[in-house]
Amino acid sequence: MAEGLNFSRRLRRTPYTSSAEKAGVTGFSIVNHMLLPKAYRRSVEEDYWHLREHVQIWDVACQRQVQIQGRDAARLVQWMTPRDISRAKVGDCLYLPITDDTGGLINDPVLLKLAEDRFWLSIADSDLLLFAKGLALGRGFSVSIDEPDVSPLAVQGPKAEQLLAELFGPHIRDIGFFKFGWIDVAGTRQLIARSGYSRQGGFEIYLQGGHLGAGLWDMIGQAGLAHEIAPGCPNLIERIEGGLFSYGNEMTRETTPFEIGLQKFCSLDGSIDYLGRAALQHAAAAGLSRQIRGVLFDGGPCPTCAAPWPVHVGDKQVGQVTSAIWSPRLKRNVGLSLIDRAFWDAGQPVTVHSADGAIRSGEVSGLPFA
Amino acid sequence: MAEGLNFSRRLRRTPYTSSAEKAGVTGFSIVNHMLLPKAYRRSVEEDYWHLREHVQIWDVACQRQVQIQGRDAARLVQWMTPRDISRAKVGDCLYLPITDDTGGLINDPVLLKLAEDRFWLSIADSDLLLFAKGLALGRGFSVSIDEPDVSPLAVQGPKAEQLLAELFGPHIRDIGFFKFGWIDVAGTRQLIARSGYSRQGGFEIYLQGGHLGAGLWDMIGQAGLAHEIAPGCPNLIERIEGGLFSYGNEMTRETTPFEIGLQKFCSLDGSIDYLGRAALQHAAAAGLSRQIRGVLFDGGPCPTCAAPWPVHVGDKQVGQVTSAIWSPRLKRNVGLSLIDRAFWDAGQPVTVHSADGAIRSGEVSGLPFA
Numbered sequence: 001m002a003e004g005l006n007f008s009r010r011l012r013r014t015p016y017t018s019s020a021e022k023a024g025v026t027g028f029s030i031v032n033h034m035l036l037p038k039a040y041r042r043s044v045e046e047d048y049w050h051l052r053e054h055v056q057i058w059d060v061a062c063q064r065q066v067q068i069q070g071r072d073a074a075r076l077v078q079w080m081t082p083r084d085i086s087r088a089k090v091g092d093c094l095y096l097p098i099t100d101d102t103g104g105l106i107n108d109p110v111l112l113k114l115a116e117d118r119f120w121l122s123i124a125d126s127d128l129l130l131f132a133k134g135l136a137l138g139r140g141f142s143v144s145i146d147e148p149d150v151s152p153l154a155v156q157g158p159k160a161e162q163l164l165a166e167l168f169g170p171h172i173r174d175i176g177f178f179k180f181g182w183i184d185v186a187g188t189r190q191l192i193a194r195s196g197y198s199r200q201g202g203f204e205i206y207l208q209g210g211h212l213g214a215g216l217w218d219m220i221g222q223a224g225l226a227h228e229i230a231p232g233c234p235n236l237i238e239r240i241e242g243g244l245f246s247y248g249n250e251m252t253r254e255t256t257p258f259e260i261g262l263q264k265f266c267s268l269d270g271s272i273d274y275l276g277r278a279a280l281q282h283a284a285a286a287g288l289s290r291q292i293r294g295v296l297f298d299g300g301p302c303p304t305c306a307a308p309w310p311v312h313v314g315d316k317q318v319g320q321v322t323s324a325i326w327s328p329r330l331k332r333n334v335g336l337s338l339i340d341r342a343f344w345d346a347g348q349p350v351t352v353h354s355a356d357g358a359i360r361s362g363e364v365s366g367l368p369f370a
Numbered sequence: 371m372a373e374g375l376n377f378s379r380r381l382r383r384t385p386y387t388s389s390a391e392k393a394g395v396t397g398f399s400i401v402n403h404m405l406l407p408k409a410y411r412r413s414v415e416e417d418y419w420h421l422r423e424h425v426q427i428w429d430v431a432c433q434r435q436v437q438i439q440g441r442d443a444a445r446l447v448q449w450m451t452p453r454d455i456s457r458a459k460v461g462d463c464l465y466l467p468i469t470d471d472t473g474g475l476i477n478d479p480v481l482l483k484l485a486e487d488r489f490w491l492s493i494a495d496s497d498l499l500l501f502a503k504g505l506a507l508g509r510g511f512s513v514s515i516d517e518p519d520v521s522p523l524a525v526q527g528p529k530a531e532q533l534l535a536e537l538f539g540p541h542i543r544d545i546g547f548f549k550f551g552w553i554d555v556a557g558t559r560q561l562i563a564r565s566g567y568s569r570q571g572g573f574e575i576y577l578q579g580g581h582l583g584a585g586l587w588d589m590i591g592q593a594g595l596a597h598e599i600a601p602g603c604p605n606l607i608e609r610i611e612g613g614l615f616s617y618g619n620e621m622t623r624e625t626t627p628f629e630i631g632l633q634k635f636c637s638l639d640g641s642i643d644y645l646g647r648a649a650l651q652h653a654a655a656a657g658l659s660r661q662i663r664g665v666l667f668d669g670g671p672c673p674t675c676a677a678p679w680p681v682h683v684g685d686k687q688v689g690q691v692t693s694a695i696w697s698p699r700l701k702r703n704v705g706l707s708l709i710d711r712a713f714w715d716a717g718q719p720v721t722v723h724s725a726d727g728a729i730r731s732g733e734v735s736g737l738p739f740a
Contacts, residue, residue: 033495131504
């Protein structure tokens with residue numbers, strides 16, 4: 001499947017796209033109507049080893065910000081999520097399941113609390129802005145909701161902190177995990193968070209002002225030379241091994257937060273009110289019938305998982321793999337799948353019916369993969 | 371720009387994707403988180419001439435349906451659009467601007483009225499389902515909103531009617547423009563509308579039941595052999611020449627219905643109530659400052675318009691081209707641009723600053739292009 005992507009203005013370029021092109025990008029995905037580089041000249045496997053050892057610069061501007069501000073901003077955010085945000089402080093990042101009235105997931109953004117009455121929701125791939133606007137207009141909330149000119153650039157990998165401390169000052173070392181602080185970029189004050197879509201550590205710079213994008217990319221690229229920096233992107237091997245889920249892949253509107261292991265972010269005691277509360281209380285009382293697990297499986301490197309692959313125990317379908325790839329470290333394929341309750345224990349033998357027609361033997365695994 | 375598309379489950383395959391692959395699809399776009407074939411083995415120009423003469427089969431399953439049903443269904447739909455839907459009959463298709471409270475466009479679907487309390491909105495590229503859900507939940511409307519298993523397949527071109535009459539019966543000839551009727555497909559009752567994203571005539575079959583997709587494609591493909599049928603897709607030359615606009619390209623949330631010529635679909639006399647009414651009444655009173663026009667321009671075939679190109683009169687920017695391509699019939703480039711009022715008359719000389727660095731001479735044109 002090496003088909004091309006046909007470009008148009010509707011598939012928006014980012015402030016970093018030209019830089020990524022100069023750096024040799026060879027493939028894109030589309031997230032939030034925007035280009036996400038997904039491949040450079042090196043293989044996914046080379047990229048994986050590099051990310052674990054060095055530092056990479058990622059154009060993740062597609063993580064758009066839904067800015068919610070105004071008198072009812074906190075009220076609206078709380079209404080959309082089962083996670084209690086009442087104790088969040090300015091400077092906190094909170095991973096936030098967003099659900100509708102059925103408890104189905106609408107998005108899973110990171111919330112950045114900028115002020116008591118101003119939030120950014122750094123979104124996955126669905127138009128959360130439209131949901132928030134609909135709710136606010138329907139309820140008559142006093143808020144304004146927009147998508148500001150903010151384009152996250154991720155710096156990921158074990159050398160990220162050293163590199164960014166050299167560039168922007170040692171104070172960035174004091175930023176805790178899922179906290180944010182501020183740096184100076186070309187005379188502008190910019191938000192930097194210790195976060196990112198990998199398990200290798202790093203930061204995300206929420207650049208305000210697209211015209212500064214190429215300069216920021218070059219500045220980091222130059223300073224990074226001493227640290228063997230390379231252009232990169234969310235790495236599928238590293239993401240699956242690390243048990244990081246992707247909205248649209250592992251979860252959709254058909255999935256509850258419980259099913260992807262987010263119980264701890266769901267307030268069920270009635271202390272806060274939100275859209276999906278009754279549905280989630282009901283689901284919690286009924287008990288889980290399926291939940292996300294890893295699947296390790298054989299048969300040589302598997303193809304791209306472009307549509308769910310059935311997972312069987314004997315003749316019975318017990319799940320479906322939604323993301324999968326060959327792990328060069330584990331020397332087996334690793335996949336993510338919702339698995340039915342009776343079969344979700346680690347070690348359960350299964351078969352995976354991949355798109356190439358192969359029936360591959362494997363077993364259920366805990367997450368993250370060892 | 372021949373970069374590849376990296377597939378994942380999140381970029382959903384359609385019931386016709388396998389058929390399109392067998393037919394030699396070489397490029398995709400992404401609409402509503404779903405694959406839209408955008409190129410087969412032939413060039414866009416060959417495809418253009420073929421579409422004007424024969425008949426084509428298009429996988430437009432990405433035109434997802436937002437189904438709104440229940441006691442308040444009509445009330446919700448009316449609240450989202452400035453177009454008066456009170457006189458719509460079951461069997462009607464209505465092109466529907468959807469706006470928020472600022473009068474900015476959220477989407478421009480085709481509404482299909484299935485019953486007094488049941489509608490499909492056949493959407494362009496934004497998650498209108500989330501906006502509708504938000505509004506309904508916020509207002510407490512009694513409706514259910516979902517995305518049913520419905521996948522439009524377009525049959526477009528001057529021979530479409532003859533072909534479909536042979537296949538499904540002569541009654542389809544009686545279906546008026548922007549009306550729908552019913553056909554039998556493999557023993558199932560299926561909706562067929564006289565509509566489609568071209569000016570060459572044709573129909574769209576709103577197939578319910580994805581498992582029927584490959585069979586329907588093959589049935590039309592076989593019967594179409596006698597009519598020189600070919601697999602195709604919305605053709606950029608034909609679309610621009612015909613003055614058909616695309617959400618995300620010619621219009622965004624920054625664009626009002628007036629700016630893309632939809633005044634006739636905007637009720638401003640106060641007889642109906644909808645979200646954007648005050649904003650649109652205000653905009654109408656203030657007068658239009660820019661509106662969509664064609665631009666004809668020289669300098670040989672232009673590159674792909676992947677980001678807006680400035681349109682100048684002398685040193686002054688007066689618009690931006692959002693879609694453009696070489697017209698083999700007019701032997702000039704044709705583009706679509708919002709143009710400032712003082713410069714929007716046909717014949718106004720302009721320059722177009724295309725992404726290849728060229729400054730191309732041209733002039734403003736009415737739409738559709740002659």
